[in-house]
Amino acid sequence: MEKRDYYEVLGLQQGADSAAIKSSYRKLALKYHPDRNPDDAAAEAKFKEASEAYEVLSDDDKRAKYDRFGHAGVENNFGQGGFQWSDFSHATDFEDIFGDVFGNLFSGGGRGRSRGPSGPPKGRDLRITLELSLEEVAQGVEKKINLTRQQRCKVCDGAGAAPGAQTEPCGTCNGIGQVQQVSRSFFGQSVTVTACPTCSGEGKIISDPCRECSGEGRVRETASITVRIPAGVSTGNYIPLRGQGDVGSRGGLAGDCLVFIEELEHDQFTREGNDILLRLPVTISQAALGDDVEVQTLHGVVKMKIPEGTQAGRVFRLRGKGVPDVDGRGHGDELVEVIIWTPTDLNSEERQLFERLDEIQQQRAANEGKGFLDRMLEALS
Ligand SMILES: [Zn+2]
Numbered sequence: 001m002e003k004r005d006y007y008e009v010l011g012l013q014q015g016a017d018s019a020a021i022k023s024s025y026r027k028l029a030l031k032y033h034p035d036r037n038p039d040d041a042a043a044e045a046k047f048k049e050a051s052e053a054y055e056v057l058s059d060d061d062k063r064a065k066y067d068r069f070g071h072a073g074v075e076n077n078f079g080q081g082g083f084q085w086s087d088f089s090h091a092t093d094f095e096d097i098f099g100d101v102f103g104n105l106f107s108g109g110g111r112g113r114s115r116g117p118s119g120p121p122k123g124r125d126l127r128i129t130l131e132l133s134l135e136e137v138a139q140g141v142e143k144k145i146n147l148t149r150q151q152r153c154k155v156c157d158g159a160g161a162a163p164g165a166q167t168e169p170c171g172t173c174n175g176i177g178q179v180q181q182v183s184r185s186f187f188g189q190s191v192t193v194t195a196c197p198t199c200s201g202e203g204k205i206i207s208d209p210c211r212e213c214s215g216e217g218r219v220r221e222t223a224s225i226t227v228r229i230p231a232g233v234s235t236g237n238y239i240p241l242r243g244q245g246d247v248g249s250r251g252g253l254a255g256d257c258l259v260f261i262e263e264l265e266h267d268q269f270t271r272e273g274n275d276i277l278l279r280l281p282v283t284i285s286q287a288a289l290g291d292d293v294e295v296q297t298l299h300g301v302v303k304m305k306i307p308e309g310t311q312a313g314r315v316f317r318l319r320g321k322g323v324p325d326v327d328g329r330g331h332g333d334e335l336v337e338v339i340i341w342t343p344t345d346l347n348s349e350e351r352q353l354f355e356r357l358d359e360i361q362q363q364r365a366a367n368e369g370k371g372f373l374d375r376m377l378e379a380l381s
């Protein structure tokens with residue numbers, strides 16, 4: 001079957017930004033998710049189609065290949081069996097997109113598939129959230145994190161057996177890890193293969209379990225790890241730390257630890273992509289006469305010129321004073337929006353001056369007529 005264009009699948013134009021891709025995928029996935037549409041093959045097909053499109057378009061690298069070469073550019077990523085939507089559980093920022101909605105579905109079941117008939121299961125992935133200030137985002141930062149996780153038991157080195165104890169092949173399954181169940185019905189005989197209930201599919205049992213870990217081969221401990229956060233990250237990005245999750249029981253490999261970034265709100269700046277916005281209050285006389293002012297940036301205070309006759313809402317761009325691009329391809333700017341402050345507590349001298357100014361301007365307005373009003377309106381447009 002001919003595949004549809006990924007942008008078309010998500011109802012977007014080529015060039016859509018990542019927020020639009022995420023939001024559009026979220027809507028489709030919530031609508032067509034198999035849990036909400038049981039036994040509906042059409043909905044499942046739509047869900048898979050949208051997941052595949054998102055998988056590609058949410059990944060800068062795959063997206064670039066797709067934009068250049070179309071489906072052929074990204075096909076290899078899905079192996080010969082084609083795209084499997086369950087693969088998605090390993091892929092991207094799932095919790096970020098769905099929160100708890102499908103949390104169980106994707107973090108639970110899928111993992112077990114990697115478990116061989118006689119190999120120990122791999123440990124769980126951990127997800128932690130790391131809050132960063134805008135300054136830390138702008139500069140990049142190294143953070144120490146304390147993490148409670150399952151670590152290999154040092155007493156038995158993960159084997160789960162007490163020193164000197166033997167592991168024996170499981171009697172229920174004869175060490176195979178699987179049991180067969182034969183059932184007969186009108187249609188004939190059928191055989192079901194399931195994991196052995198006695199040894200949980202491991203094929204062996206321990207005569208004398210390690211006392212430190214009760215035979216689990218792992219214990220919960222707090223570890224301190226250091227994460228290097230590159231400059232330019234934003235909320236929803238995550239840093240995968242391979243092998244830093246829970247170790248599996250009885251010598252199973254460790255899962256990963258995914259560190260999700262959460263940006264803290266700044267009291268002065270608002271971030272928009274790589275640019276940061278600052279609202280700068282100036283007085284009416286500064287705006288009318290012009291002035292040199294000091295402006296806060298993420299990299300300290302800089303001087304900025306307010307030209308004579310600056311209108312309210314005018315935006316000045318301080319080049320390169322924003323957040324660096326996370327891919328290292330450049331730097332955002334700081335945008336300084338001028339807010340004109342109208343005084344509310346005039347003293348008598350200020351009041352006299354404003355009254356005098358008002359007289360002069362009323363006079364000019366009377367003399368110039370429509371021209372005066374036109375100049376005001378022009379400034380607003
Ligand atoms: Zn142990």
Ligand SMILES: [Zn+2]
Nearest residue numbers: 170173196199
């Ligand atoms: Zn068994």
